[in-house]
Amino acid sequence: xxxxxRSGVAQARDRISRNHLRIAFVGxxxxxxxxxxxxxxxxxxxxxxxxxxxxxxxxxxxVITESGRYGTIIAYNPNGSLQYYNNSxxxxxxxxxxxxxxxxxxxxxxxxxxxxxPNCRAPPCARNLLERTNLSxxxxxxxxxRMDYQETAAEWHDxxxxxxxxVAVADMIADQVFIVNTETEIITWMWxxxxxxxxxxxxxxxxxxxxxxxxxxxxxxxxxxxxxxxxQVVFINRTTGMQDDWTLGEEDNYDIQYEQHNPDYIPESQxxxxxxxxxxxxxRVQEFQREDGEWVRTWEWADEQMQWPRDADRLPNGxxxxxxxxxxxxxxxxxxxxxxWEVPMSLPYDAERLETGDESAxxxxxxQLGLESQTVAESDxxxxxxxxxxxxxxxxxxxxxxxxxxxxxxIVFVSPVWMxxxxxxxxxxxxxxxxxxxxxxxxxxxxxxxxxxRSPVTRRGG
Numbered sequence: 001x002x003x004x005x006r007s008g009v010a011q012a013r014d015r016i017s018r019n020h021l022r023i024a025f026v027g028x029x030x031x032x033x034x035x036x037x038x039x040x041x042x043x044x045x046x047x048x049x050x051x052x053x054x055x056x057x058x059x060x061x062x063v064i065t066e067s068g069r070y071g072t073i074i075a076y077n078p079n080g081s082l083q084y085y086n087n088s089x090x091x092x093x094x095x096x097x098x099x100x101x102x103x104x105x106x107x108x109x110x111x112x113x114x115x116x117x118p119n120c121r122a123p124p125c126a127r128n129l130l131e132r133t134n135l136s137x138x139x140x141x142x143x144x145x146r147m148d149y150q151e152t153a154a155e156w157h158d159x160x161x162x163x164x165x166x167v168a169v170a171d172m173i174a175d176q177v178f179i180v181n182t183e184t185e186i187i188t189w190m191w192x193x194x195x196x197x198x199x200x201x202x203x204x205x206x207x208x209x210x211x212x213x214x215x216x217x218x219x220x221x222x223x224x225x226x227x228x229x230x231x232q233v234v235f236i237n238r239t240t241g242m243q244d245d246w247t248l249g250e251e252d253n254y255d256i257q258y259e260q261h262n263p264d265y266i267p268e269s270q271x272x273x274x275x276x277x278x279x280x281x282x283x284r285v286q287e288f289q290r291e292d293g294e295w296v297r298t299w300e301w302a303d304e305q306m307q308w309p310r311d312a313d314r315l316p317n318g319x320x321x322x323x324x325x326x327x328x329x330x331x332x333x334x335x336x337x338x339x340x341w342e343v344p345m346s347l348p349y350d351a352e353r354l355e356t357g358d359e360s361a362x363x364x365x366x367x368q369l370g371l372e373s374q375t376v377a378e379s380d381x382x383x384x385x386x387x388x389x390x391x392x393x394x395x396x397x398x399x400x401x402x403x404x405x406x407x408x409x410x411i412v413f414v415s416p417v418w419m420x421x422x423x424x425x426x427x428x429x430x431x432x433x434x435x436x437x438x439x440x441x442x443x444x445x446x447x448x449x450x451x452x453x454r455s456p457v458t459r460r461g462g
Contacts (some may be wrong), residue, residue, distance in 0.1 A: 001412050010083035017095075018444060025437045032430035036423055044328070044344040044416030049392040055343040061354040062324070063135070064103055064330055065092035068156075069417050072256070073107060075135045075342070077192030084135040094158040094262070094350050096358050103135045103354070106143070110155040115145070116382070126149035130159050143183040148173050153208035158262070160217050163357060168223060170215040172208075174328060174434040177215050177225050191237055193227060196242050201251050202229035214262050226263050231256070233263045233275060248288055248295045256297075258282045259406075262350065263308040264363075271362055271368025274298070275319070278309040281406050283376075286324055287366045299366035300373045301333055308409045311350045312362025318371075324414040328420070334454065337374040346417045391425070 033380035045051045047070050047129070054077045055062065060341045062076045063085060071091040088311050095107040111127040113120045118135035130144040144167070148154040154173040161167050163283070166188065179189040193212060214226035222243075223236040231253065237247035249256045258281035266272035266287075275289035307326035314320055318335045323345075333340035354361050359400045414420070419427070430459040 006279055007358050009401040018440075021440065022437075025433055028433050030432075032426040034293075035426040036430075039423040039426075040418045043139070043420070044346065045417060046070050046074065046279060046346040048087075049082065052082055052085060054080045054082070054248055058332070058339050058341055058353075060356060061135070062105070062330070062343075063095050063352045064343075064345060064348050064353060065095050065107060065350045066345065066347050067091040067093055067110075067349040068325070068413065070346050070455045071109070072346075073109075074135075074345075075105075079363070082363065086133070086138075086140075089129070091155060092349065092450050093155065095352050096130065096161065097352065097354050097414055099161075099358075101134075101427070104129060104132060105135060105352070105354075106132045106159070106161065108156045112151050117145035120149070120412060122149070122455070123455070124235050125149055126151050126154040126173075128154070128156040130156075130169075143167075144180065144185065146379060153211060157213040158215050159215045160215050162217050167215050168215045170212050170225065172210075175210040175212055179213065179343075190201070191223070191225075191236050191238075192224075193230075196234075196283060197227070197230055202227070206266045211259075212305065216263070216265055218265055219267050224263060226260055226277075228261065228280075229258065230258045231258060233257075233260065233277065248277075254282065257286070262312070263398050264313055266314060266363060270363065271365030274365040274367070275313050276314050276363075276366075278312045280310055280325075281409065283307055283309070283405060285320065287314075287371075299371045301337060302374065303339075304376055305329070307412065310313055313351070314365075315353055316362035318364065320363075321351050324347065326409055335371055337372065338416055347413075371421050397439050 012235055014203070016453035017208050019170045044053050046066060052074060058078055059078050060078055064074045065073045069088050070087060072087045073095065074082070090112040091111040092439070093110070095105050098106055100105040109129045109131055111129070112125050113125040114128055116123055119125070126148040126167045128146050128148060129142055131140055131142055133140045137142045150173065156169055157172060158170040159167050162179065165181050166179055167182060168177060171178055175193040177191045178187050180187050197208070197210070199218040200410045203209045203211060205440065208229065210230060213228050216224045218224055220426060221238065223238065224233060225236065226233050230251055231249045232251070233248040235243045237243055249260070257277060257279045261280050262273045263277040266274040274287055276285065276287045279286050283306050284300050286300040288300050289298040301320065305327045307322055308324070309322055310325045311323035312320055315332070319340065320333045321330070321331050322333065325347055328346060329344050330348050331339050334340045386404065413426040
């Protein structure tokens, strides 16, 4: 009789402890849901012109493109107000000022075509364009366009003007750089990466093999191009071909750079030859100086928020303008490494300061400026939340430390635009709690049914 009573008490205590755990699980899940809902409600979005955040004042106009969840081109007045907004294309990439004008830009854009037609027999396809827009009047002109048979890895990420009629194009789908006369549409010169690099290196061939994402015509007439999947920036003499001894980076040597974007060349007249580059998968921007026939790293910058930068330009004032894609911001860093201008964005690709020249055209090298590097370990910036400590942000930081950087970037890229570090931490905790709850409920039900499990490992002797 006593044993039955004790058994009943034990069962009652077990039910109470189970209910306590269930209440705790519900409480944590509600907290996580609240964090996610608040993040979704208050996050910055560039989905429409009315939602675009104001920017801090600066001396010049700033133009930003986005190529992810929202395809946009956004221009800010020097006072930080919105000057221009357009989201008529699926993606916008490199943007450059038009020489001799004050408010006119040219940019590469891509439309994803989902309907079958004579130029797209198996949708989706890509329609790649070079457009010119007056940011004051909104007047837009298509200068050159081409339909490509696939949508994935088929964009033109960069187009660089040579003269009034000719432009150089970074052709991702064909792994080529070509020069075209936009008036006649005749291609006058072409370089093929497949003739220089093994097909078993880089990305999967014949898919996204090279991911050729940048082209720049240098003052001496050479062409600099970025092969992201080969982790290399190459220099091409249009007469003799690729200059192997000038190549910056090497396949899978991630200590140098890892799937870089948008390298900008600084000529000898401004302290170069040097290259400022967004070292995307390493989560930093850096600069290399040409010394005794080799490239030497002379500067790097990152903070705790830096996540997959894809553009970095040295400005004439010595500051560096950075598009931090998965960090969801565009920022300007001064010569001391401090952030002096910053505006949140959904997923920025390229940033350009008008009235300062094309990209790094007016900027000096880090060595000439005497810039000092800053790494994440040296950065003292941290978002501690409302009370100086954000537990979900700490969870996210811990998880990121266990996940390869490239996988983390891919997750951020496909996640909702409002997902930040805190929201990712809350989502991870919610998933962990939900799985734990399911596991315990399963174990309890099996135990109540008299089904138990023994460890397959036993100990002999006493």
